[in-house]
Amino acid sequence: xxxxxxxxxxxxxxLEEGSVTAAASRLHVSVPAMSRTLGRIRRxxxxxxxxxxxxxxxxxxxxxALRASVHDLVQQAHRLLSPHTExxxxxxxxxxxxxxxxxxxxxxxPALQRSTRAxxxxxRLRFLAEASSDIxxxxxxxxxxxxxSSKPSxxxxxxxxVGHDRLILALRPEHPLAQGEMTLAxxxxxxxxxxxxxxxxxxxxxxxxxxxxxxxxxxAAAPTHATALRFISHDDxxxxxxxxxxxxxxxxxxxxxxxxxxxxxxxxxxxxxxxxYDNDPAHAWLREHARTALRRACGASxxxxxxxxxxxxxxxxxxxS
Numbered sequence: 352x353x354x355x356x357x358x359x360x361x362x363x364x365x366l367e368e369g370s371v372t373a374a375a376s377r378l379h380v381s382v383p384a385m386s387r388t389l390g391r392i393r394r395x396x397x398x399x400x401x402x403x404x405x406x407x408x409x410x411x412x413x414x415x416a417l418r419a420s421v422h423d424l425v426q427q428a429h430r431l432l433s434p435h436t437e438x439x440x441x442x443x444x445x446x447x448x449x450x451x452x453x454x455x456x457x458x459x460x461p462a463l464q465r466s467t468r469a470x471x472x473x474x475r476l477r478f479l480a481e482a483s484s485d486i487x488x489x490x491x492x493x494x495x496x497x498x499x500s501s502k503p504s505x506x507x508x509x510x511x512x513v514g515h516d517r518l519i520l521a522l523r524p525e526h527p528l529a530q531g532e533m534t535l536a537x538x539x540x541x542x543x544x545x546x547x548x549x550x551x552x553x554x555x556x557x558x559x560x561x562x563x564x565x566x567x568x569x570x571a572a573a574p575t576h577a578t579a580l581r582f583i584s585h586d587d588x589x590x591x592x593x594x595x596x597x598x599x600x601x602x603x604x605x606x607x608x609x610x611x612x613x614x615x616x617x618x619x620x621x622x623x624x625x626x627x628y629d630n631d632p633a634h635a636w637l638r639e640h641a642r643t644a645l646r647r648a649c650g651a652s653x654x655x656x657x658x659x660x661x662x663x664x665x666x667x668x669x670x671x672s
Contacts, residue, residue: 355406356428358386358388358392359428360425360426361374361388361392362421362463363376364377365385366401366414367448369407369408369409370407370408371385371408372385376613377444389401396413396417396663397531398413400414402627404638418643421433424494425625427627440534441472443471443473443475445475446477447475448479448493449479449495449497449549449641450480450494450496450497451499452498453575453577454593454596454597455645457599457600458597458599459596460476460478460644462642462643462647462648464476465638466643468629469532476603476667481548481556482606491636495628495634495637496623497623498621500527500618500620503603503621503623507625507626508624508626509623509625509628509629510623511622513641513642513646514620514648515618515619515649516593516617516618516650517594518592518618519591519592519594519605519608519609519611520538520600520609520610520612521580521583521589521590521592521597521608522589522606522607522609523585523586523605523606523607526583526587527587528541529609535613535662536565537612539566540567540571542559542569542586543567543568543588543589543590543648544570544571544573545570545571546576546592548575550574557569559613560613568601571588576596578590579592580601591611593649594608596649620645636648
């Protein structure tokens, strides 16, 4: 059987876009042509690949199983057949998938969107919410860039620390603890909100308090920092949030901040990607824009001296705050 590698490119676009129309636009072909290509893919695979459910199209189980391999093959083909190692952003047409912590997406995402679109108007950014059970996995090539506070645990995932943040206490100005002295016992006795996408009612602060023989009153868990700040803007509650990346929400809601009455470790801002993208010029271009946006969001300088000489998995020294 003669293989048509163009079907792989079309299949990759169809599975990423989940739409014949969007895939046609991405590949600059007509919708009827893409529909015919989908028919050829169905005949070649013996599977429907995409089935209509109402106004949308849903991938079949076979399509979901193929998606990672297809994406990897297409990326390898692009790298293999690319005649140069430089990227021309003005002519770049690509959709990048990013899974960032919600606070980082809110604080740095708009700046990243502006800077990438200014240089490469043909690119698009898809920010995915963090989920309690991960469907997308950077090890399969589903994610172009991850950003959060956790370092990857597998060797094939590259990472670098692009900045640091610190936890502070947020509360409404009318809260009894907004002014005056606040002891650790005062802090523990107040009512608190935790931030956990899994709804956990404890976090490392509780471990630190337990070591000191104290226990705080956690009355609610919010899935994001933005949601938690909404909670405390209406009631006498406390929440610990990262200072720099939460600043826009803190200011918009008119909230008060105080130092935590106990020492907590700094929060690393970690950028991660699969090693298969190390030599991808377009991905390297995206990483540079992401570094700049994240460093600015966490109050660091736009560049860390000497970082460009480090291997991809190395950690640059923290920028001065």
